[in-house]
Amino acid sequence: MSRKDRMAELDNAIGDLTATRAARPASPRSAIPIVNQIESVFQDSAKELETLRDSGRVLLELDPADIHSTQYQDRHVAAFADAAFAMLVQDILRHGQLAPVLVRPAADGQGYELIAGHRRTAACRHLGRKVVARVMQADDRDLLIKMVQENEARADISAYERAVQLKTVLDTGLMSRAELMERLDFSKGHLSNLLKFAELPPTVIAALDDPRPLKISDGAKLARLMAESEEAAARVEQVAADLSGKGADDNLSFSARLRALMAAAQGEPAAEPELAGERVIRSRTGQVLVRLSLHEGRPILRLAAGLPPQALDALFSQLPDALRRCGLDVPD
Incomplete structure (x- = not known):
């Protein structure tokens, strides 16, 4: 029965009830069939709304406390504290939430x-x-497929x-490697890779502070080096512990943290630290030639001590590009 037909049936039932009461004193027994008819119409409408809700054809406004x-x-937790998240919060504040989130009813019946x-x-909750x-x-398999599809569409x-x-998908056993390769x-x-x-341990991820800039090739290489040698793994864990103990005042850049971990994995001497916002020019062998930073818009160069003439030649060939990366307008 269509919604229009049900509404007509409801109008007729209410009309019958009104006519019955006008014709004679109300009798609880005589009103029961009509009341049951009205209740049935409302129940059908409620079921239709539930069907529409569960099919995703209607949008709901949910309390964030009901979404788990x-x-x-x-x-990663850093995705909820970076500049992009702050911009998202401001965008929703100004324009509202333009794209709905996707949820499923919770298995325990408590929320979604x-x-x-x-x-x-998180932005709406904030x-x-x-x-x-x-x-x-969606069952767990459908949920995972949908999440994977959503991620592939996101930049x-x-x-x-x-x-x-x-x-995580593979660990659940709900999808195989072959299926993932085909689907993606x-x-x-x-x-x-x-x-x-x-497979990188949590201690290494914590040492990077925010692992999101980590490239697949670097992450896979570091994980393999740790897996191939217990000594390498122990060295990396030690460096990771040292890096995790450094506070915000140390201001170590992501690249400096990664270089320290990679050097430990390969058994090489620790690289000199590089501060965030600082550009370091190195020789082909990795030797630091100069550190370049900006102070009140003016470039500050700190040359390494005892540089040979060939190192100075390499430095001056790379200097214009380094200045441009610092945001300065340098002619070709």
């Missing part, structure tokens, strides 16, 4: 489980506003976050 993160959540839209949900959501019925998710999610159009080598990348 999935165990397959792939976003988040499938896609973790940062949008602003104290309801979350616009689309509901879908803002890092290689590390994607690697962790794919490892990945080569065997590319998927292997991603999964090796995801």
Whole structure:
């Protein structure tokens, strides 16, 4: 029965009830069939709304407290504290939430489980506003497939976050490597590198502070070096512990942290630290030639002591490009 027909039936039932009461004193027994008919119409409408909700054809406004993160959540904690997240919060504040998040009913019946839209949900929670959501019925396998598809369509998710999610997918046993390669159009080598990348221990990830800039090749190489040698793994763990103990005042850049970990894995002397916002020019052998930074818009160069003439030649050949990377307008 269509919605129009049900509304007509409801009008008729109410009309019958009104006519009955006008014709004679109300009798509870005589009104029961009509009341049951009205109740049936409302129940049918409620079922239709539930069907529309569960099919994702209508959007809901949900309290953020009723939305719970999935165990397959792939976003690193840094994704909720960076400049891009702050911009998202401001955008939702000014324009509202333009894209709905995707949820499914929680298995325990308490609220909803988040499938896609973790940062949008966090932004709405931060602003104290309801979350616009689309509901879908999905088992764990469907949920994982949807999350993988969503990630492949997004440009803002890092290689590390994607690697962790794919490892989680395989660990559940709900999808095989062959199925992942086919669904994502990945080569065997590319998927292997991603999964090796995801094997980096939490101590190493913490030492990087924010692992999202880490490239697949570097992450996979570091993980393999640690897996191939217990001594290398121990050296990396020691350096990772030292780096994790450094506070914000140390201001070590991501590249400096990665170089220190990679040097430990390869048994090389620790590289000189590089501060955030600083550009370091090195020779082909990795020797530091000069450190370049800006102070109140003026470049400051610190030359390494005892540079031979050939090193100075290399320095001056690289200097214009380094100045440009610092934001200075340098003619060719």
